[in-house]
Amino acid sequence: MSHTAHIPSHRKPRRSATKVALRAGVAGGVLSTLAVAAAAGTANAAEPVTETIEMPTLSTDLSAQIAQSADATQQAADSYESRAEQDAAAAKAAKQAKADQAKAEKKAEAERKAEEAAKKKAEEERASRSAERTNLSTQSGGGSSASASDSVAPASGSVGTVISFLKAQLGDAYVMGASGPNAWDCSSLVQAAFKQAGVNLPRVSQDQSVSGTPVSLSNIQVGDILYWGGAGSAYHVGVYIGNGQYLDAANPSKGVVIQDLSGYPASGAVRVL
Numbered sequence: 001m002s003h004t005a006h007i008p009s010h011r012k013p014r015r016s017a018t019k020v021a022l023r024a025g026v027a028g029g030v031l032s033t034l035a036v037a038a039a040a041g042t043a044n045a046a047e048p049v050t051e052t053i054e055m056p057t058l059s060t061d062l063s064a065q066i067a068q069s070a071d072a073t074q075q076a077a078d079s080y081e082s083r084a085e086q087d088a089a090a091a092k093a094a095k096q097a098k099a100d101q102a103k104a105e106k107k108a109e110a111e112r113k114a115e116e117a118a119k120k121k122a123e124e125e126r127a128s129r130s131a132e133r134t135n136l137s138t139q140s141g142g143g144s145s146a147s148a149s150d151s152v153a154p155a156s157g158s159v160g161t162v163i164s165f166l167k168a169q170l171g172d173a174y175v176m177g178a179s180g181p182n183a184w185d186c187s188s189l190v191q192a193a194f195k196q197a198g199v200n201l202p203r204v205s206q207d208q209s210v211s212g213t214p215v216s217l218s219n220i221q222v223g224d225i226l227y228w229g230g231a232g233s234a235y236h237v238g239v240y241i242g243n244g245q246y247l248d249a250a251n252p253s254k255g256v257v258i259q260d261l262s263g264y265p266a267s268g269a270v271r272v273l
Contacts, residue, residue, distance in 0.1 A: 159223035172256045184249040209234035212270030226266035
């Protein structure tokens with residue numbers, strides 16, 4: 001025993017069995033942990049370490065906003081594409097409209113020129129027929145004082161051709177229903193004469209009396225068709241040759257002759273040349 005053992009303050013406290021056991025347990029646990037850590041370190045040194053990083057989870061509101069932004073972007077893209085298509089279509093339509101307008105203007109100009117040419121030709125033909133009528137009237141020993149009417153429609157052929165053909169048939173026989181070459185009735189002779197000038201007349205006198213422009217008997221000119229009876233119901237026709245005379249296929253007793261209007265006045269007249 002120590003020489004100080006009897007002094008209470010110098011005594012070493014006794015360790016209870018419980019504390020000793022606890023300390024032994026702690027020490028054992030530490031040694032076990034170290035052993036496990038060492039084993040784990042050895043294992044980790046032998047195998048590669050794979051690290052997994054967890055990404056933050058998007059909230060519901062943020063996901064909705066992203067989706068809305070994507071929809072808006074797509075709608076904008078669609079709108080721009082649609083507008084581009086519309087602009088392209090409008091440009092194409094404008095180009096086509098411009099081409100159509102140019103084509104229409106070109107066609108209108110061509111029609112205008114053709115109309116002017118036709119009008120000029122008609123005036124020349126009218127002047128030519130007027131001069132020809134004057135010449136024929138002079139050759140017949142007199143002339144009609146009437147001038148060419150502005151209402152005369154232009155026609156092909158020549159008044160002179162008609163008169164020449166008629167005079168070439170003088171002396172031919174009159175036969176009802178005959179159409180030449182040596183026998184005629186009144187309407188077949190008139191029809192054949194104007195056909196020489198390129199004018200196609202109906203076959204019968206009723207229709208011939210309304211085939212041209214009506215003219216008054218005071219204004220008749222060489223080449224006008226004279227008719228007897230009503231317009232549209234005429235029973236006889238002949239052609240005025242100037243100087244108050246006309247040529248016709250009169251009847252079976254006379255045949256094709258030249259006669260004076262004073263002896264057998266006509267009912268009316270039409271002009272086709």
